[in-house]
Each structure stands twice: as structure tokens, then as C-alpha cells.
Amino acid sequence: MAADSPAYFTIIMLLSRLLAFMGISKNTDVLGVAPSRDPSAIASASQDFGLIVKSAPQAVLFPSSPQDVASFIQSNYNSSAPFTVAARGLSHSVRGQALAKNGVVVDMISLSSNPQGTGIRISGDGTYVDVGGEQLWIDVLNVTMRSGLAPVSWTDYLYLTVGGTLSNAGISGQTFRFGPQISNVYEMDVITGKGDLVTCSPNQSSDLFYAVLGGLGQFGIITRARIPLEPAPKGVKWIRMLYSDFSAFSKDQEFLISKNDRTDKTALNYVEGSLLLSxxxxxxxxxxxxxxxxxxxxxxxxxxxxxxxxxxxDDQSKSTVDKDLQQLLKGLSYLPDFLFEKDATYVDFLNRVRAEELFLRSKGLWEVPHPWLNLFIPKSGITRFNDGVFKGIVLQRNITSGPLLVYPMNRKKWDDRMSASIPDEEIFYTVGFLHASGFDNWQTYDDQNQAVLQFCQKSGIEIKQYLLQYATKEDWIRHFGSKWNTFQQRKQQFDPKFLLSPGQYIFNNN
Known part of the structure; x- marks a missing residue:
């Protein structure tokens, strides 16, 4: 074999990586903890919630402290043939974004019960909570509620890690008023791709702070986030209204989110919409x-x-909440006699998806493929989207299985310095096709997803994907648009060897 042949260099590289990995595994004095090559650990880290992509790492790191993670990444970065590294929480991604093919997966959940971790600590004055990046939002809620406090921005599902949602955006029905979760962070501790453990905020290492928020794990691993708190409500009035006309439905949604001042006591706290198809x-x-x-x-x-x-x-507003709601609902165009209302505790409302999860688990319908598609759609294109996708593709194919969400947000509640990319218009909609399929037919749902994307392209609707994974670098450049150059520069600054979050396939070939 010629010494300059491609096969020769491939073999040399593989041997170098193997020797580097053996060195990393044995160097427990430097690392504090060695990566595991246990087959069950590797199998668990080879798939995510989507159960569509399978990609096995070489090993899994189970750290006891953020310092373990920093030491490992620093040693890996300084090695002659470093491995790619992915931080894994509960791996709620659907296309392998939390996987690291032939690399090392850092199991962040192993930090959650360790006394060396950040845990969940409320400040003395109750204005914020310091939370480990591995902590689940449900645990943050339960701990803060004991002090009568809570964060203001949530996701619909709470069994997700803080670091995971902040790496994407973290959206729900509160976003129109309080912004996504990435707009509700005071400070973070982040381990960069070089292994540096950095405390960052809008006033300290701000480039890293804004890069990481919505940065898809490309610039660092979040080990602590400081989240603002406010007094928690005691209960909620929860209402659903039905519409047969999309124009009336979207007009009312946009009217309701126009009252979005954080300090306005009469404004709504949550607005979402969905489709009922059967x-x-x-x-x-x-x-x-x-x-x-x-x-x-x-x-x-x-x-x-x-x-x-x-x-x-709360106790003070309980007697006036019905009057406030009547005033807000006055003039809305929902179908008469199709308004449904209930009272719930604040925790029960926020944790509403858990009951559905437990039911699906009992029927064996939770751990199945999830060929999801999540989109941000500018207001100017939402009517065309309804006509061509909801009334066209979705009704014609008649395969939808799982929630189909559609609700608007206000762009001004997002900080454009962050990595997250959203449509340019002041009002844009999120649309979520949250399909659950069988192992033998997920491709049918994925085909529908592709048809939706093709419709948007042909119709000139400039969408942005959320919880995304594009096939080519060109797709990523289009996604980030004017932010792409900054995104690239930040990658060179904080992860110059392109080691972090390879499963996104932004800088690593698929």
C-alpha cells in the first residue's frame, strides 16, 4: 500500500484516535473520572427520544462534578487526535442531535444527585435560582414552589434539562409575554470546547453568553444557569375555545398576544392553539x-x-380573575357554546403533559419513533400555510398522529444577540407536528414533513426550523442568514477544533 494513499492515512488516523482514546480512558488522575465503554451505557447513549437515528459513541463519561467535565474536555482538546463530544441530558432530541458517533457522550444526568454539582439553590432574596444544567425543569418548579416562587417561561413538557432547553430556546404558551427561556437567564457557567470553565452574563464574557443561548450546544456545555424568579400564582383559569374559521382563530390569537407587557396584571399568562382533526x-x-x-x-x-x-x-386576584377574563374575551369570534373552562393548580397546569406521558407509557406508546417537525412561520405566510398544509397536505394524507400545535409569538421578546434564529417579522407562529409512529412506518410521516417543507419553499414562505437538523452546511447558512458569520466566528473562538455537539452536523459532515 502506497504511503500517500487515502486508505493509508485513514488507517493512521484510526490508530491515532484509538491510542488517544486508550490514553484518555486510563488517565484518571487528570480526568478525575474515566469514560465507560460498558455496552449497556453505549447502547443507551446511541439513540434519543426520536428513535429514528442510531449513532454509537466510543464511550460515555459519567461525571461527578462540572470539574470532571472540564478536565475531560480539556484533556481531549489537547490530545493529538481528539474525539467529538456531546452533552446528553434526557436526550429529548428527535434526529440524533444529542449523539456523538464514534465520539464520547457526557451523561449530564449523573451530576444531578451528586453533592459536588450545582443542584437547585434559591438566592437569599428570592430573586433568582441557580440551577445545574443537568437539572430537570420539573424539579426546578417543585423546589421553587416551596418558597412560593417560580420562573416565568416554560416548555410544555417539564421532564427536560435546563441545559438542553437553553441550548435550543425553550418555548411554550408563555413566550408571547415573557419571551423564550433563553430570554430569562441572568448568568451561566459554561465549559467551552477547549475545556475552559467560564462564568458568563450580559456583562461578563458576553460573547459566550449570547452564543450559548440557542446555540445548539456548539460553543459550550451549560453546567449552571441563573434563572430569575417571581412570586408563583396559586391557581389558573384554563379555557379552550373552538373555531371553524382559521382567519378568526388567528386574528383572535394575535389580538390576545398584543397585550404582552410583563407587568400588566390584566394580560393573559399563556396562549396556545392546536388543531382538532378527529x-x-x-x-x-x-x-x-x-x-x-x-x-x-x-x-x-x-x-x-x-x-x-x-x-x-393568587389569593388577592381570585375574586377578580373571572371579570378580567370576561373583559379579555369580549369580542372574540369563537363558536358560540364551544367555550370550555376549568380551574387547576399552577403546578398541575404546567405539568399537564406528564399525565398523557404516563398513559402512553402504560400502553407501550411512548417509546416509539417521533418524526416531529417544528417550524417558525412569519405572520405573512400563515394563511397560505393553513390553506396549503393544514387544509391540503394534512387533510389529504390523513395520517396525523399526535398533537398539531399552532400559536403566535412576538419577536420583540427575543434577543437578537443570541444564536437562535427566528423569522424577521414582528409576529411569527410556531407550528409543531408532534407525530408518534410505529417503527415500520415513521418514514410515511417523514415524507409528509418533507412535503410540508417543499410547499413552504415553493410558496415563498420563509420559515425557520426549530429543534432542527439540516442535511447540508448550505442549509445551515440559509437558516442562520445574517447571523451565520457571527455563528462561525464564535465557533472558532470557543470550539476551534469543532468537537462539540457533532450530532447537529453543522460543522461535522453527516
Whole structure:
């Protein structure tokens, strides 16, 4: 074999990587903890929530402290043939974004019960909580509620890690008013791709701070986040209204999110929307005795649009919350006699998806493929999207299985210095096709996803994907648009060897 042949260099590189890995594994004095090559650990770190992509790492690191993570990454960065590294929380990604093929996965959850970790600590004055990046939002909620406090921005599902959602954006029905979770962070500790452990904020190492928020794990691993707190409500008024006309539905949503001042006590605290496509899509919120007439409505119109709102109350406002809601709902165009209301505790409302999860787990329907598609759509294109996708592709194919969400947000609640990329228009919608499929038919749902994307391209709707994974670097450049040069520069600054989060395939070939 010629010494300058491609195969020769491939073999040399593989041998170098193997020797480097053997050195890393044995160097426990430097690392504090050695990566594990246990087959069960590797198998667990080879797939994510989506169960579509399988990509095995060489090993899994189970750190006891953030210093363990920093030491490992620094040693890896300084080696002659470093491995790619992915931080893994609960791996709620759907396309392998938290995986590291032939690299090392850092199991962040192993920090959660270790006394050397950050844990969850409320400040003495109750204005913020310091939270380990590996902590689950449900645990943050439970701990802060004991002091009558809570963060203001959430995701619909709370069994996700703080570091994971902050690496994406963290959105839900509160986003229109309080911004995404990345707009509600005071400070972070981040381990860069060089192994530097840096405390960053808007006033300290600000380049790293803004890079990491919405940065898809490309610039560092979040080991601590300082989250602002406010007094928690005691309960919520929870309402759903049904529409047969998308124009009326979207107009009312946009009106409701126009009252978005954080200090406005009369404004709503949550606005979301969804599509009802069959009686099977009705959840327990709707009274069982009303299912037949809602089902008849769906049969008549094909699609029924459900507008979901929440208003918080405490002991002082409990007596006036109904009056405030009546004022807000005055003039809305929902179908008469199709307004449904219930009271719930604040925790029960925020943790509402958990009951659905436990039900699906009991039926063996949770650990199945999830060919999701999440999009941000500018207001100017949402009517075309409804006509071409909801009324066209979705109804024609008739395969939708799982929630289909659609609700607006306000761009001014996002900080453009952060890495997250959103549409340029002041109002844009998030649309989530949260499909659950079988192992033998997920491709059918993925084909529908591709049809949706092709429709947007042909129709000139300038969408942005969320929880995304593009196939080519050109796609990523288009996604980030004017932010791409800054994104590249930050990568060179904080992860110059392109080692972090290879499963996103932004700088690493697929």
C-alpha cells in the first residue's frame, strides 16, 4: 500500500484516535473520572427520544462534578487526535442531535444527585435560582414552589434539562409575554470546547453568553444557569375555545398576544392553539359528555381550531380573575357554546403533559419513533400555510398522529444577540407536528414533513426550523442568514477544533 494513499492515512488516523482514546480512558488522575465503554451505557447513549437515528459513541463519561467535565474536555482538546463530544441530558432530541458517533457522550444526568454539582439553590432574596444544567425543569418548579416562587417561561413538557432547553430556546404558551427561556437567564457557567470553565452574563464574557443561548450546544456545555424568579400564582383559569374559521382563530390569537407587557396584571399568562382533526384527538380537558358534539363539528368542517388560554390568580386576584377574563374575551369570534373552562393548580397546569406521558407509557406508546417537525412561520405566510398544509397536505394524507400545535409569538421578546434564529417579522407562529409512529412506518410521516417543507419553499414562505437538523452546511447558512458569520466566528473562538455537539452536523459532515 502506497504511503500517500487515502486508505493509508485513514488507517493512521484510526490508530491515532484509538491510542488517544486508550490514553484518555486510563488517565484518571487528570480526568478525575474515566469514560465507560460498558455496552449497556453505549447502547443507551446511541439513540434519543426520536428513535429514528442510531449513532454509537466510543464511550460515555459519567461525571461527578462540572470539574470532571472540564478536565475531560480539556484533556481531549489537547490530545493529538481528539474525539467529538456531546452533552446528553434526557436526550429529548428527535434526529440524533444529542449523539456523538464514534465520539464520547457526557451523561449530564449523573451530576444531578451528586453533592459536588450545582443542584437547585434559591438566592437569599428570592430573586433568582441557580440551577445545574443537568437539572430537570420539573424539579426546578417543585423546589421553587416551596418558597412560593417560580420562573416565568416554560416548555410544555417539564421532564427536560435546563441545559438542553437553553441550548435550543425553550418555548411554550408563555413566550408571547415573557419571551423564550433563553430570554430569562441572568448568568451561566459554561465549559467551552477547549475545556475552559467560564462564568458568563450580559456583562461578563458576553460573547459566550449570547452564543450559548440557542446555540445548539456548539460553543459550550451549560453546567449552571441563573434563572430569575417571581412570586408563583396559586391557581389558573384554563379555557379552550373552538373555531371553524382559521382567519378568526388567528386574528383572535394575535389580538390576545398584543397585550404582552410583563407587568400588566390584566394580560393573559399563556396562549396556545392546536388543531382538532378527529374525535381521537380530543384530550381529557374536554368533558366526555361534549365529545359527540365536538366530533360532529370536526366531521362537518374537517378541521376545528382550538384556542387555549390561561390566566393566573393568587389569593388577592381570585375574586377578580373571572371579570378580567370576561373583559379579555369580549369580542372574540369563537363558536358560540364551544367555550370550555376549568380551574387547576399552577403546578398541575404546567405539568399537564406528564399525565398523557404516563398513559402512553402504560400502553407501550411512548417509546416509539417521533418524526416531529417544528417550524417558525412569519405572520405573512400563515394563511397560505393553513390553506396549503393544514387544509391540503394534512387533510389529504390523513395520517396525523399526535398533537398539531399552532400559536403566535412576538419577536420583540427575543434577543437578537443570541444564536437562535427566528423569522424577521414582528409576529411569527410556531407550528409543531408532534407525530408518534410505529417503527415500520415513521418514514410515511417523514415524507409528509418533507412535503410540508417543499410547499413552504415553493410558496415563498420563509420559515425557520426549530429543534432542527439540516442535511447540508448550505442549509445551515440559509437558516442562520445574517447571523451565520457571527455563528462561525464564535465557533472558532470557543470550539476551534469543532468537537462539540457533532450530532447537529453543522460543522461535522453527516
Amino acid at each position: 374525535q381521537a384527538s380530543l384530550d381529557p380537558f374536554f368533558p366526555p359528555e361534549d365529545h359527540p358534539r365536538i366530533g360532529a363539528l370536526i366531521t362537518k368542517f374537517g378541521i376545528v381550531y382550538s384556542l387555549e388560554i390561561v390566566k393566573h390568580y
